Amino acid sequence: MIKIVTVSSKKELASFIDFPHDLYEHDPNYVPELFIAQRDLLTIHPFHKHNTVQPFLAYEGDKIIGRIAAILNNAHNKFNNANDGFFGFFDCIDNKEVAAILFKTAADWLKQKGIAGKFIGPVNFSTNEPCGLLVEGFDSPPFLMQTYNAPYYADLIDGLGFVKNVDLIAWHWDDKSYDDKSVRLLNALEERLKRSNIVIRTINLKKFKEEAEKLREVYNSAWDHNEGFVPLSDDEFDYLAKDLKLILDPDFALVAEQEGKIVAFGLALPNYNEIFQKIKRGRLLPTGIFKLLFGRKKIQSLRIYALGVIEGYRKMGIEACLYGTIIKEYKRKGMKQAEAGWTLEHNDMVNRAIEAINGNPYKKYRLYEKQI
Template sequence: MIEIIPVETKKQRAEFIDFPHDLYKGDPNYVPELFMGQDDLLNPDKHPFYKHSSAQLFLAYEEHKIVGRIGAFWNVNHNEFNQVNEGQFGFFDSVNDQRVADALFDAAITWIKGKGGDTVVGPINQSTNETCGLLIEGFEMPPVAMMPYNYPYYTALIANFGFAKKVDLRAYDIPTAQASLRSVQLMERLEERLNRSGIRLRLINLKDFKNEAEKIKSVYNKAWDKNLGFVPMTDEEFAYVAKDLKMIVDPRFCIIAEKDNEIVGFAVGIPNINEILINIKRGRLLPTGIFKLLFGKKKIKSLRVMMLGVLEDYRKMGIEACLYGRIIKNAGLYGIERGECSWMLEHNYMMNHAIEQINGRLYKQYRLYEKAI
């Protein structure tokens, strides 16, 4: 018999976070999330998401053993911005048993209905500003930083419950050596043209990070406003994310486009710390994980371009190509062997084409599902 228990205590939250470590034990592509980060994300007393929205976590037990987990989310800001009554499910992990998956989905949907929801969408771990999507293609390699991973059988568990595809999210692999020459040459020609229009590219200034982040936030919330499922970050949410990113961001891979000292576009590439996290047992930094993280950063050979946004009035000018080109050029100079651009909406034809033009290869796909309830 499957028993579903709502997570209410700190101990239960720790068990919720730790369950995937046991489920994926022995899987060479599984990367454990840092416990501290996950605990903060799911703690209503710490994360700013809970100042405007709510969540309920559930654990599935069979014979006193945890066999699955799920989170149900009611994102008030998302619903108001998109004029919908959607709930989201996230943090879904389960043994390969349809009974367990069905019981978890039933619990999440019952909670979302209680909030007034008429649709459920996922997997979304809190919001689209966090990790989201179910891996459906590209199981051969570990995920890069802040991207999800799951067993192939999850697709059947979700589809069998009645979920249907909402949209696919794409990840492109770009080997630096294959992309650099063409993209750098293109970038240099485009930059000359942009310069004549008063648009300049520069590296982010970490010494003035607070002001830089404030300017980037404005562009971020405007540049993504037509993206499916997007919800603008509050000031506190953006500050929370910026604080975390500052610890791993490398200014050589964070490029800003400016006109008249105002940011009109930006790209953020982060070192793929999953190269290190994959070897940190159960996501614990203590006692030895902290040293692996500190000393391993210089050995990272890949990066993820996780954000790229240009204000609508400045699109189709070549700024996007220049941002990518600058990152690729710097990656080649500093020993980065490959990069991932993710995630891209499948119908974002302009950006997908731009990546393919610099030899980006579609190598992973993720899916968001939806179901009327």
């Protein structure tokens, strides 16, 4: 007998967060999310000020066998003039009946909220956060802020009548596979940009709040035509920036600036999943905090997290300068692996540029949809 529990208490929320640790206990590629980060995401994140998230757990007896969250994203619906609902945080044993009950529960909750459009996911909570179901590339752990799931998930979701909305591509390099043409041309490219009064510099951490305000405008402008994009509110961007500041390496946090106006930025992050994979059940206490503190300088991989240029400044060489500077620092620090992504499968301009520097499309994530 399968029982669905609507998560409402702290204890139920902890069980919701912890379920994947048990499900993937013997999977060598699984990386636990930090408990405190997941708890805050599901409770105090600014997303909740204007939107609603309802987690559910599936039980068989006293054993948890699945989880899902129904997500009412009012910002998405307003921005896109839509009436869609979303699902996220989906994890489940390999059982079609359990999956069907979880998805029906989430869909019914959304219908009660007046949703009558598409049912889209997985997103945690939107494409601004980790999203997509891994459908290719199960032979290595995910990089920082990327999703992970077992191969059978796709069969479960396909079997419920969902179809592909869009695929998201992650690109990989090892320490010898990248093309360093952009590094060799870096000085010439920077000189050309200077003639337009554009300079590439690192983010000023001493004035981080001021920098973040300018970056928010670039972020919401540079990605506004991306599928599923929803502009971040001021509070949401500040929350994201505050989190990223804790883990960023200033050498990989770059902006392109023209006479005080930031027109582009590129951000690559040390792949903290190398450390998180060793922190049991995502708990920093009592010993996880020491693994985090002492492991930071040993990280050997990098995720190119975001690179955006606002309209009117594209195809000037700014993208190549940002990539070139990141590659130069990656090489100088002796790192071993890098990932860029994700990118939309049909973003030909960006994908061709990544292919040109020998990026290998090694993982694919899928967003699904169906009529609710």
